[in-house]
Amino acid sequence: MIHILILEDEIPAQKKLVRYLKEMKQSTHLVDYLESVADGIEFLSKHPKLDLIISDIELRDGNAFQIFDEIKLPCPIIFTTAYHEFWMQAFEGNGIAYLLKPFSLDKFQQAWDKFLFLSQKPANQSAWLEQIQQLMDSKGKTKPNFKTRITVPNARGTYFLEISQVIFFLAENGVVFAVDRAEKKHLLKETTLKQIEAFLDPKQFFRINRSEVINKDFVQATERYSKNSVAIKLSGLSRLLICSQNQTPDFLKWMEE
Incomplete structure (x- = not known):
């Protein structure tokens, strides 16, 4: 066996x-x-x-x-x-x-x-x-190679977005967006959050649920959403993001690191 x-x-x-x-x-x-x-x-x-x-x-x-x-x-x-x-x-x-x-x-x-x-x-x-x-x-012993900017394609070519300016990454309807401080959504060439997470520093970015990865620098506060999960207030974002029950304990620990 x-x-x-x-x-x-x-x-x-x-x-x-x-x-x-x-x-x-x-x-x-x-x-x-x-x-x-x-x-x-x-x-x-x-x-x-x-x-x-x-x-x-x-x-x-x-x-x-x-x-x-x-x-x-x-x-x-x-x-x-x-x-x-x-x-x-x-x-x-x-x-x-x-x-x-x-x-x-x-x-x-x-x-x-x-x-x-x-x-x-x-x-x-x-x-x-x-x-x-x-x-x-x-x-x-090898220093991880995380990206500091990402390439964003558009009709006229491409432009570059500083990852430090991304509030969170959003996956919806089979596509992925980077959302910046003005709440503008940048359509990325990557199609899954797993592809995005592969080049992000896990000390700086955290996946709070199946569709959103947030930037620690923009986390302002949290409030109780349900018995076992929290809602997260990000600077520059008009709505709250919901951390899943499974991810909430790890998220709270991550915020203290």
């Missing part, structure tokens, strides 16, 4: 992984589905029995590598992501695939076969885990 943990914050992606795992010949047990960095750290700190982790990189509250900065790698990991970055070359070279979404069953099968190969040869697995741990350690 192969014990598997899935780190993925999108339900369709979770279902796809479950469907693919059922196509594999080996007997598997899904230990849990986790959607956030915080949940991942809490779960893995208890040292559960795991044979494999399948993990998205961008989770609900941050980057999955934050988990492995705090927790020693317990087993091989198959990473999945929508972003084509240097991690692809790093992990493919070490025997476990880095799957670029949307990936096919054939691609998943290749990753699964690599995992089985490592499982059958403990020496190979130990060497792989050591290499990935070194990669995590070196990553922690």
Whole structure:
């Protein structure tokens, strides 16, 4: 029996992984589905029995590598992501695939076969885990590369918007806007908030719900919205934004950092 943990914050992606795992010949047990960095750290700190982790990189509250900065790698990991970055070359070279979404069953099968190969040869697995741990350690010494301005396309070409002037990012009807201090909405080329979050400093920006990411510099006050959530007043914005119940505890903690 192969014990598997899935780190993925999108339900369709979770279902796809479950469907693919059922196509594999080996007997598997899904230990849990986790959607956030915080949940991942809490779960893995208890040292559960795991044979494999399948993990998205961008989770609900941050980057999955934050988990492995705090927790020693317990087993091989198959990473999945929508972003084509240097991690692809790093992990493919070490025997476990880095799957670029949307990936096919054939691609998943290749990753699964690599995992089985490592499982059958403990020496190979130990060497792989050591290499990935070194990669995590070196990553922690690298200064993150966050954007300070974004390109905004328009009918005449493009213009540039300073990220520090963005009150919040808004996703609606399949498009994403940057809203500035005058409440002007700038239509961006990115189509999801996940793409936006990938280049934002998480100390400065926070996703308060499924459709809004706010800038800490413009947070003026909060007020109770319901028993477990708050409404947020942003400087320059005429309306309040609602933080979801799930995100409210993390938002309040983030505001104090």
